[in-house]
Amino acid sequence: MRACKTICLFLLGAWVCAIPLDVWSKSKDKEPKVTELLQPANDMMSEASAAYIDGKAKEAIEGYRKALAELVRLERENPARATSSEFAPVLFRKALCETEIDRIMLEEMNATARTVAVTDTSTLAAKRAARKKEAETNNLPEVAVKLAPKKGEVPEPASDATADGKKETGKPVNIRSELEWAKDMLSVDRFDEVEASLIKVLKQDPENVDARLLMALSNVQQGKHRDALVVLDDLLQDVPDDESVLLLAAGCYAASGGYSRAMTTLDKALKVNPKRPDSYLNMAWLLLEMTPGKLDEPEMYYRQAVKLGGARDRDLERRLGIRPE
Known part of the structure; x- marks a missing residue:
């Protein structure tokens, strides 16, 4: 009986040894799934999104650029898979990173322009002057027409003089x-x-x-x-x-x-205008503020706001646990 077991083990060992080496190597070198390959880029994008929400625009841009570089590397190192539908999530994330970088940079440019405008309002003043000139051109000035006093009458005092002798134009705003x-x-x-x-x-x-x-x-x-x-x-x-x-x-x-x-x-x-997205978005924020642990109702209002054409709110999506599509 013991000899029989020994022979069986010997045959089993011989069979294992007889398996071609390329089978072992194929099993060992099996290509990782795209979801596994994307993990580093996903982490970088999450960090970039968090930095943007915290008001750290430069860190957010840098994070998205690092994620974009990682995605480009994946494409370069997997040329055969990069052209297949399997790599669609990679392409989507590349486009998303590029969009976010452009959007944040544009916001920063607008913020800089607005800061300059706070200290220099010459452009606004010029615009106001142009509007004023246009208004004066379109509206004839009101002229008070007074009849000359009859012979022997004492002329009435000018009505544009106040008690202290100062003139008051009375020009309407x-x-x-x-x-x-x-x-x-x-x-x-x-x-x-x-x-x-x-x-x-x-x-x-x-x-x-x-x-x-x-x-x-x-x-x-x-x-x-x-x-x-x-x-x-x-x-x-x-x-x-x-x-x-x-x-x-x-x-x-x-x-x-x-x-x-x-x-x-x-x-x-909402009753006055059921199709205005702002009302639904504000309601989502309000409900989230009132009951932070209950996300179903705020999410319902937020999705309705987006459905009606409202802009997506990244901060609200993060708090609601909505992952970027």
């Missing part, structure tokens, strides 16, 4: 021009000039919706959410179905901790 200037100044954070222009408008037209909304927006950009809400609450009494007012008010309520009022206001904005 060009509301459109002042609102455009306020928008220009708001874009470069010149809040004092924004307020000055808007006050001129509101003195002439206290109910002007655009001027009041811009005043609220100026307060929001300065972080004065409670001051903005004073204006917005008043606006909602006059224009309760204005989408822009509703969205800005919802944001202010949320920033002030009034999540319930923010949700009610967003619900109303």
Whole structure:
């Protein structure tokens, strides 16, 4: 019996030894899956995305460039597989890296241009002067026509003189021009000039919706959410179905901790215009802020926003656990 076992083991060993060496080498040198090859590039892209979300644009660009170099290396070292459908994920990631690099660089260029604009508003001033000239050309100046006094009558005193003897032109404010200037100044954070222009408008037209909304927006950009809400609450009494007012008010309520009022206001904005993606995107952020552990409902609102044409929000996607497609 023992001899039989010995013979069997000997035959088994002989059979194993008889297997050609190329079979062993093929098994050992089996090509890795594309998913395995992509792992380093995926890690680099994730790090680049995180750097961008943290506001580190240069690190993000560098990370995407490293990922792109890694993907190019994969193509170069696997020429036979690179032309097959198997390597489609590699091509997709290459295109994504290139797109992200261009997008971040463009954002940085715009930010730099905006920083310059904050200190030099000569271009905006020239634009305002051109608008003013155009308005003066299109509108004839108002001329006060007075009849000459009859013989023996005492002429009336000029109406453009105030009690202190100073002349007051009484020239009406060009509301459109002042609102455009306020928008220009708001874009470069010149809040004092924004307020000055808007006050001129509101003195002439206290109910002007655009001027009041811009005043609220100026307060929001300065972080004065409670001051903005004073204006917005008043606006909602006059224009309760204005989408822009509703969205800005919802944001202010949320920033002030009034999540319930923010949700009610967003619900109303959704009813006013069910096809506006901004409302769905804001609702996604609000729900995520209120209940960070529950992702289903925020994701539903976010996907609806994108479906309606809204821009993708990388930070929100990261928090919702949505992987780049």
